[in-house]
Amino acid sequence: MTKQQKTALIENLSSEFKSSKAIAVCDYKGLTVKELESLRASARSSAAKVQVVKNTLASIALKNSGIEGLEFKENNLFVWGEDQISLAKTICKFSQSVGGKLVIKTGYFEGEVVDAKHIDAVSKLPSKEELIGMLLSVWTAPARYFVTGLDNLRKQKEEA
Numbered sequence: 001m002t003k004q005q006k007t008a009l010i011e012n013l014s015s016e017f018k019s020s021k022a023i024a025v026c027d028y029k030g031l032t033v034k035e036l037e038s039l040r041a042s043a044r045s046s047a048a049k050v051q052v053v054k055n056t057l058a059s060i061a062l063k064n065s066g067i068e069g070l071e072f073k074e075n076n077l078f079v080w081g082e083d084q085i086s087l088a089k090t091i092c093k094f095s096q097s098v099g100g101k102l103v104i105k106t107g108y109f110e111g112e113v114v115d116a117k118h119i120d121a122v123s124k125l126p127s128k129e130e131l132i133g134m135l136l137s138v139w140t141a142p143a144r145y146f147v148t149g150l151d152n153l154r155k156q157k158e159e160a
Helices: 003-019 033-045 055-064 084-097 116-123 128-159
Strands: 022-027 048-052 077-081 103-109 112-115
Touching: 003 055, 022 084, 033 048, 033 077, 033 084, 048 084, 077 084, 084 103, 084 116, 103 116, 112 116
Parallel strands: none
Antiparallel strands: 022 077, 022 103, 048 077, 103 112
16 A cells, blocks of 8 residues: 555545544454455445554544544454444444454444443444334324323213
8 A cells, every 4th residue: 555545545534533423443353255245234224334444544543533542453343433323233233143253342432432341232222213213102192192082982972
């Protein structure tokens, strides 16, 4: 990789990391190319990006983005996106599907460095769409009960 290519990659990653709200760093030893492509496809569907980046280049890009506190050792796979819940769900679900070959090392969620346990806990939360559905169900409950009550009253009046 030439110096010019490295500079372009650092600039691209810096802007990507700066605009993302969730970054996860994973160990991908033992994954086949086909499995990595499967991870990329599932990440793409949840608006996340996956890339293997050299540690020095990633460190520079993260520092340029104002993100500090992440330390890298060995080979790393970076996954980043806008929604931390969908990102965590994608990573954890994929890790389980490949028998734990993908190991979550650390992450950066909403301005804080987090560990693998935190990412796993976030993956168990309901998604944004599920939360909106729950909220709408709670909001419409009084109206639903009122209509049901009126319907029961109408049936009672018809029987009498």
